[in-house]
Amino acid sequence: MKYDYDLIAIGGGSGGLSVVERAAEYGKKCAVVEAKKLGGTCVNIGCVPKKVMWFGAHIAEALRDAPDYGFDLDVKGFSWAKLVEQRETYIKNINTWFGGYMEKLGVDVLQGWGRFVDANTIEVDGKRYTAEVIVISPGGVPDIPQETEGAELGLTSDGFFALTTQPKKVAVIGSGYIAVELAGVFQALGTDVSLLSRKDLVLRGFDDMIRETLTDAMIESGIHKEYHFRVKKLERVADGTITVISEDGQCLTGFDEVVWAVGRRNLLEPLALENVGIEPTNRGTIEVDSCHHTGVANIYAIGDVTGQPQLTPVAIRAGRFLAERLYNGKPHLKLDLHAVPTVIFSHPPVGTVGLAEHDARKAYGHDNVKVYTSVFTPMRYAFTQHQIKTALKLVVYGPEERVVGIHIVGDGADEMLQGFAVAVQMNARKSDLDATIAIHPSSAEELVTMR
Numbered sequence: 001m002k003y004d005y006d007l008i009a010i011g012g013g014s015g016g017l018s019v020v021e022r023a024a025e026y027g028k029k030c031a032v033v034e035a036k037k038l039g040g041t042c043v044n045i046g047c048v049p050k051k052v053m054w055f056g057a058h059i060a061e062a063l064r065d066a067p068d069y070g071f072d073l074d075v076k077g078f079s080w081a082k083l084v085e086q087r088e089t090y091i092k093n094i095n096t097w098f099g100g101y102m103e104k105l106g107v108d109v110l111q112g113w114g115r116f117v118d119a120n121t122i123e124v125d126g127k128r129y130t131a132e133v134i135v136i137s138p139g140g141v142p143d144i145p146q147e148t149e150g151a152e153l154g155l156t157s158d159g160f161f162a163l164t165t166q167p168k169k170v171a172v173i174g175s176g177y178i179a180v181e182l183a184g185v186f187q188a189l190g191t192d193v194s195l196l197s198r199k200d201l202v203l204r205g206f207d208d209m210i211r212e213t214l215t216d217a218m219i220e221s222g223i224h225k226e227y228h229f230r231v232k233k234l235e236r237v238a239d240g241t242i243t244v245i246s247e248d249g250q251c252l253t254g255f256d257e258v259v260w261a262v263g264r265r266n267l268l269e270p271l272a273l274e275n276v277g278i279e280p281t282n283r284g285t286i287e288v289d290s291c292h293h294t295g296v297a298n299i300y301a302i303g304d305v306t307g308q309p310q311l312t313p314v315a316i317r318a319g320r321f322l323a324e325r326l327y328n329g330k331p332h333l334k335l336d337l338h339a340v341p342t343v344i345f346s347h348p349p350v351g352t353v354g355l356a357e358h359d360a361r362k363a364y365g366h367d368n369v370k371v372y373t374s375v376f377t378p379m380r381y382a383f384t385q386h387q388i389k390t391a392l393k394l395v396v397y398g399p400e401e402r403v404v405g406i407h408i409v410g411d412g413a414d415e416m417l418q419g420f421a422v423a424v425q426m427n428a429r430k431s432d433l434d435a436t437i438a439i440h441p442s443s444a445e446e447l448v449t450m451r
Contacts, residue, residue, distance in 0.1 A: 001120075005031050007326075008122060008131040009319075010114040010271065013040020014312045015137035015303035017098065018319030024105040026327040031131070032107060033114035033124055035270075038098040040139050042312045044091060045161045050181060052087040054345045057188030061347070061386075068384040078189060080166035115272040119296055133326065136286060136294070136301040137315065138267040142178075144260050150234035153242055154258040157182065167191055167256035171244050173231055174261035175202040177344045180214065182259055184347035187223050194224040194252060196231065196244065203344070206407075207356035209373065213391040213409040214346055220388075221347060226252065234258055266305045283307060290334045292322055309340050341421035343414045348388055351417030354405035354424045357395050364397040364404075371395050372430070372450035378443050380411055392446050394430060401430040406447065416444040 007023050009016035012034030020030040037044050066073050102109055112125035121130050142156035155163075157178050168191060172183045175197035187193045195202075195218065201211040202218070219225050233245040242255045266284050273280065276296050280286055285307035292300045300322055303315035314335070321333040344350035360369045372394040381388050390410025396403050406420050423433065430450075438445035 003120065003130040003132050005029050005108075005129065005131040007031075007133045007135065007323075008033065008110075008114075008129060009135040009137055010122065011040065011137035011139055011267075011303070012036075012038045012098075012109070013137060013139045013303065013315065014042055015315035015319045016040070016135065017102075018316045019135050019137070019302065019323050020102075020107045021105060022320045022323035023327055024107050026323065028327055030105075030107045031110050031129065032102065033110045033112065033122065035111070035113045037095050038102070038109065039091075039094055043094050043098075045158050047312055048094065049087050049091060049161050050185075051345060052090065053083070053185045053189075054181070056083050057185045057347065060188045060190070065381075065384045065386060078166075080189065081164055084164055113270040115270055116275045117272075119276045119298055132298060134299050135319075135322065136271065136299065136305060137303040137319070138271065138305055140264040140266045140304050140310075142260065143263045143265050145231075145262060148231055148233065150236070151260070153234040153236055154260045156260050159257075160259055163257070169241075169255050170194070171196055171242075171252060171255045171258045172261055173197075173244075173258065174263075175199060175204065176261065176263070177203065177346075179261035180218065180344060180346045182261060183218065183223055184221075184345075187218075187221055188347055192224075193222075194226055194255075196226045196229040196252070198228060198230055200227055203350070205356070206350075206352060207393060207395075207405070208358065209391055209393045210350055210352060210407050210409050213375075213389060214344075214348070214350060217348055217388060217409070218346070221386075226250075264304070264310070268305070281307070291325060291331075292318060308335070308337060309342070311340065311342065314340065336425075339421065339424045341417050343417060345414065348390070348410045349412075349414040351408040351413035352406070353417060353421040354403070355395055356405060356407070357393070360395045360397060360404050369395065369397045370401065374446040374450055376446070378411055379441055390443050390446075392443075392450075394433075394447065394450055396430050403428050403430055403433065408447075410443055412443050416447075420444075420447060 006028035007030045009020050009032045012032045016032050020032050024030050110124045114122045114124050117123050121128055144151050170186050170191050171194045172179050173196045180202050183193050183195045201215045203211050230247040232247045235243045237243055242258050244252045268280055286301040286305050288301050288306050292302050294301050302318040304310045324330040324333050339354045341353040357371055375391045378390045393407040395405030403424055433448045436448045438448050
């Protein structure tokens with residue numbers, strides 16, 4: 001049977017673009033379906049614009065500490081609108097580049113929502129297209145708890161990136177990585193921030209050292225942490241501000257904006273998966289095997305929708321490996337997700353790879369695991385008014401002290417982790433780190449000098 005395409009990817013984010021890019025390089029006729037802008041969440045309303053805002057906040061912190069370094073500055077103000085304008089121009093250029101790159105590769109961009117008609121046919125904006133292989137990579141959207149009265153008064157992370165003026169007072173609801181990143185940006189740029197969470201510490205599931213150190217740092221930075229706060233209702237009051245009411249009757253008032261950061265869900269609804277016999281899990285994901293096969297002969301799924309780590313590099317590698325398996329005779333290529341490095345662009349940033357201490361003790365036995373830690377004030381803050389700690393932890397197991405986890409909170413964590421992640425991936429021993437000459441003075445040297 002002759003098809004319109006060799007491969008169609010539903011979703012023009014990191015996963016979808018990567019699989020069609022690699023398949024096109026091997027001479028396959030491809031199309032990518034995208035209802036919004038090419039680049040998906042990461043480029044448009046995720047990692048890229050988030051990092052731009054983080055850099056702006058980082059500069060604000062440097063200006064704050066500049067007098068302690070002898071600078072006599074007169075900061076006349078900060079323009080949120082200017083930063084957003086520059087950010088959006090940067091993103092638009094990336095969108096344009098993707099469009100040109102797809103055209104150069106001969107990949108058709110089908111604009112609209114894609115839905116299955118059958119296993120080889122999708123419908124986009126009323127028109128049908130066939131393909132030998134179809135890859136599902138739809139991305140996701142932020143969640144808003146529908147059971148909360150007045151929930152629609154709050155923004156999501158998408159709404160954060162739509163702000164063209166800076167709110168004076170904000171409540172961020174949540175304690176995961178999106179919540180701490182947005183709260184940190186707001187606070188550093190001058191917004192009064194309250195972080196509302198159900199637990200004592202941020203970043204549930206991460207190593208306790210990270211959770212404790214970052215929570216303390218956020219409070220010391222001026223963020224108001226509201227513990228054990230279960231939101232029952234959002235209410236717009238007469239002066240136009242928003243009041244947040246908890247289940248036990250607490251009222252927090254005067255917020256210009258409230259931001260929901262309580263998780264994301266996959267965009268499965270438009271796909272009509274029932275037409276091809278794919279049933280999502282109760283977590284809203286699509287089960288795949290180690291080759292990202294869905295169980296339907298010619299349909300694969302990659303990216304967030306698979307329940308694998310929701311990280312751009314994971315989706316990119318999954319897409320490229322899938323194309324290599326299908327079209328370049330490399331069936332052995334499979335994702336190794338045992339030690340995926342992750343960075344949280346908080347204030348200060350967090351870097352982590354491998355197992356948290358509690359997970360390592362559970363996996364290898366309590367007495368077979370040892371940890372090495374270091375907590376100090378880095379030279380950057382040696383004599384500044386604002387003292388920001390750095391904390392590092394090595395998690396090792398067995399008599400050879402194999403490194404199974406590295407956790408860092410502090411300036412530079414985002415950049416130093418990549419190299420150390422290689423060590424974990426290669427199953428390095430602590431003695432391998434110890435044998436490495438330290439770079440001095442740096443925070444990273446602590447990881448090769450711990451005793």
